[in-house]
Amino acid sequence: MTTKNEKQESGSDVERVKSVGWKEMYLKEDWWAIWLGVGIVIVAYLFFVSGSSIKWIAVHPAKWHNFGQLGADFSKHIWQYVAQFIMWLIIFCISLKAMGYKLKEFIPAFVFVYLCSILIFMVGAWDQAHHYNLEPPLLALVLGMIIANLGNLPRWMDSGFRVEYYVKTGIVLLGATLPLTLIVWAGPIAIMQASIVAIITFLVIFFVGRKIGLDRRLCATLGAGGAVCGVSGAIAIAGAVGAKKEHAPIAITMVILWAIVMIFFLPFVSRSLHLNTGVAGAWIGTSEFADAAGFAAAETYGNLAGHVKGIPGSPDAAVWGFTLMKVVGRDIWIGIWAFIMAIISTTWWDRKTGTKPDPKEIWWRFPKFVLGFFLACLIMTLVASHYSLADYDKVLKPLLVGPIKALRTWAFIFCFFSIGLTTRFRELVSAGSKPFWAFSAGVVVNVTLGFILSTIVFAHYWQNLAR
């Protein structure tokens, strides 16, 4: 008698999905992140031009000093929290249903995520939180990891812990709070810095891996995980080069372990050196291995500005620096990396499967949520262009940009908490020492080079992001 796992391994009871093609517009989370994020921006704008605001539903805990204040604030806004929960639930249910999720699994899991997110948000709003390092991103991550590794949540609840979907939605919403002029000004520098580091890191991992005897397809998969775009990069390159089935999980393990380490390490070193928030954000964007993990680190450090003495810059600058470097500088090139690696593997490597890659591959592998990020940025820049700086701060910020930013923060907390909840160390595959050393060599080069470029070579750009 075969077990369920054995059946799955043999493929006897699992489906094979036909080519997605343009159907990805409703089957892939990248597109849904666009519909959700840009949809929220448009609805917020429509409310704004009609003399209203979505501020009511974008509620979040206010700063508090004692439990009395906290309780009073929460009971005063409880129906706003209920309404916001229903809003998230409806839009996530529609999209996840379209993608094929079971709503009977998602709904209870999301109730859990939302309730815990309120608690995390509340702790983060405590006026003493910074003294105890209770930053919401780190708190969410650690709480999630404790529950996942010491608790016993049923596996089906993973339907509600969609890290990538939440972070992509958050990134699209972030586009609405990032000036287009900033992308035009610092984008080319971000691309240059990210390209230098990505190419060198990839080559280091690849050749160290080859030197110690690893299969070149595993080296390429590890290299993409460390240099390009974390798990997404590793998976895309694994598919492009026809990696062995066990290669992708090895790369995933490496990315997760080092990404978790860097969530704590990069803000810690930045804080010790009192780095400017924009500079630290750029460094994190260069040297973190995944979008979600990087946002956790960048938000953590950005939140210290104004609360911890000696940290220059604004909270926004850390997130902006990170976004420019990671999303604009690294993520958007993943299709080109996959295309080049597919050519190399089918032309020069001893590969028994494969066809000559099609340049269309670059588009199909493009992380589409980035389009939503740019679109949201463009919409808000056009709206803001009709206002003076004084009016922007007085009118646009509290009624339009502020509420969108609050919803973005919610999406990120869902994401950070979900990272913790899905990081089960006992389930990660044993990667072996050789992949570890090859990947770690890349980490050392990546972090060092990212630090030098962010704090010395291009420091001028990153220090001036908030201006």
Place this chain on the structure above:
Amino acid sequence: MSTIKKINILENMTMQKISAKSICLNCLNFRNSPVYLESIFKGMTSLGSAYGSTRKDDGICLKNDVYLSADDWCEHFSRASN
């Protein structure tokens, strides 16, 4: 150019001539549903997802034990019934 490289290039050209329908996507041994991939690749959902655009239609070949593009092809192709 070495002989091995020439052979590889010729093999690639041959593969392109093969009917577009004889690709992994239509093969009995190919598995690419997001649910399946997330169950096989442990840890994938922690900082990634099988529902992202960057994966395209990639999946696992049960015959060769590799993870590859749905547009690939090999001599073991066996047409799926559906």
